[in-house]
Amino acid sequence: MIRLLLDEMLSGTIARQLRERGHDVRSIVESAGQAGCSDADVLALATREERIVVTLNVTDFVSLNRGWAAQGRMHDGIVLVSSRRFPQNASFIEGLVTALDAAVARGALPGPGTTRLL
Secondary structure (H helix, E strand, O other), X not given: OOEEEEOOOOOHHHHHHXXXXXXXXXXXXXXXXXXXXXXXXXXXXXXXXXXEEEEOOHHHHHHHHHHHHHOOOOOOOEEEOOOOOOOOOOOHHHHHHHXXXXXXXXOOOOOOOOEEEO
């Protein structure tokens, strides 16, 4: 089963809707004591829990991915959510939930040590 960890830029509503669709999803904003943790800590947490990170923070996570690769470190994957494809408007949550659900169904999420733009 695919396991996801939503960065704190993504609401708990997204996590709840994905769980309602049968996915194993945790959200930083729903986790006590984890709000405000660094991007590096988010990636480390996801790796410990064998989860794929889902984030709107494309620039920072691309940089983290490169740094981890240079150090020979492996994570479980990073989904980079495009703000162009998913503008922050009334359709954002449903659009992202639908796209993530479809990506899981198609096997289109990133593999270990890789990123994928959604």
